[in-house]
Amino acid sequence: MSTQIREIDNYFSFKPELLPLGVQSPCEIFVQEDGEYKVLIKQGEHFSLEIKNNLKEKNITNLFVSIHNKKVFQDFLLEFKPKEYFDSLLDRYTINNESYYKIEKECIDPEIPINFCLYLHDGKSFNLLLDASEENPKNISEDKLSEGDILISKKDLNRYNEYLQKLIKEGKTETKILKETTKLILRDIYSEPINRKNLMILGDKIDEIINYGTLESKVLENFLIMKKLDNYNYVHSLNVMTLSLSLGLKIKLDKEDLRLLGIASALHDIGKTKISPLILSKLGKLTEKEFQIFKTHVIESVKIAKELGLPEKVIEGIAHHHEKLNGNGYPFKLKSEKISFFGKIIAIADAYEMLTTPKAMKYALTPYNALLILVQDKGCYDKALLETFIKMLGRLI
Numbered sequence: 001m002s003t004q005i006r007e008i009d010n011y012f013s014f015k016p017e018l019l020p021l022g023v024q025s026p027c028e029i030f031v032q033e034d035g036e037y038k039v040l041i042k043q044g045e046h047f048s049l050e051i052k053n054n055l056k057e058k059n060i061t062n063l064f065v066s067i068h069n070k071k072v073f074q075d076f077l078l079e080f081k082p083k084e085y086f087d088s089l090l091d092r093y094t095i096n097n098e099s100y101y102k103i104e105k106e107c108i109d110p111e112i113p114i115n116f117c118l119y120l121h122d123g124k125s126f127n128l129l130l131d132a133s134e135e136n137p138k139n140i141s142e143d144k145l146s147e148g149d150i151l152i153s154k155k156d157l158n159r160y161n162e163y164l165q166k167l168i169k170e171g172k173t174e175t176k177i178l179k180e181t182t183k184l185i186l187r188d189i190y191s192e193p194i195n196r197k198n199l200m201i202l203g204d205k206i207d208e209i210i211n212y213g214t215l216e217s218k219v220l221e222n223f224l225i226m227k228k229l230d231n232y233n234y235v236h237s238l239n240v241m242t243l244s245l246s247l248g249l250k251i252k253l254d255k256e257d258l259r260l261l262g263i264a265s266a267l268h269d270i271g272k273t274k275i276s277p278l279i280l281s282k283l284g285k286l287t288e289k290e291f292q293i294f295k296t297h298v299i300e301s302v303k304i305a306k307e308l309g310l311p312e313k314v315i316e317g318i319a320h321h322h323e324k325l326n327g328n329g330y331p332f333k334l335k336s337e338k339i340s341f342f343g344k345i346i347a348i349a350d351a352y353e354m355l356t357t358p359k360a361m362k363y364a365l366t367p368y369n370a371l372l373i374l375v376q377d378k379g380c381y382d383k384a385l386l387e388t389f390i391k392m393l394g395r396l397i
């Protein structure tokens, strides 16, 4: 193995399981040993069983590719391991064939016993951190949670949710818990067919956020800070919902309207669940045909909202979230006066959220630059709403 040392920021990591066996690598693959990046597989070489076993023996769980080769490498994975690649985009952990869910470690309270196991993934290894169960609940001290990602088994998601509910009952209604519980609901909604039960839970959650009262100050700030690098569709929806509700609160919508706006903004992209993941996760520009398919997510969202019997205001908000005031939006190419009020709010929140979220190949814009783009996109967004939105986010810039 030849040695090459490069800046850590010039690499991105992935799991060895993602590499297809016996296929020529499109670029150099590196391994990190003793703090150095060493070439493991040269461009054109195969990932062999021997190399795989060698990695296992050394307990190496992360491989690296130079950031310059990211697109080449992702195209390669998309071709040979589409499902695994898609899962990796979703930040899912699959270890020994079991699925794990990354939890927000700030939501673990050292004083409240946990009745499920916690695992630690520090980027190199995966270990059992807390061996707890229903019969044997345990507490965990803060210092043990400091390094790496904290994971739980997917089968313990309900228990985790119950744990969060317990925290809320104990009066610990901090933003992080509110966000984590809302995230779990949206996760369900975006991963299974939506039904009335989870819709009702979503409605309750929105009420809870509205009633929390200080949405436009602390909650908003913390929700956005906690955004990090999540790639999930539902996290995008959660952020759009937060931004829409914050704007709704700022312009003093009444409680009922806020609730409906919350539902519309949370479900605005629900139709994406009907679009092929290959299109949704494609790197680079979509072809004209792919873009036509992508655009159908609006109609699909509307269909789902209608099936759920949601009020007209919600349906309109969902239907108009990609319309532009100058008539250049889609799917209806509506002009200003025809676009619903909720549609105008969600369009701003959605556009801002997209611009400030890092994509596979693009860096996220800073809030300042994202807002600047919205302002420069003359004739696209409602001027008064955009001005309020900018003032509202002013503190974050």
Ligand SMILES: [Fe+2]
Binding pocket: 268, 269, 297, 321, 322
């Ligand atoms: Fe959308």
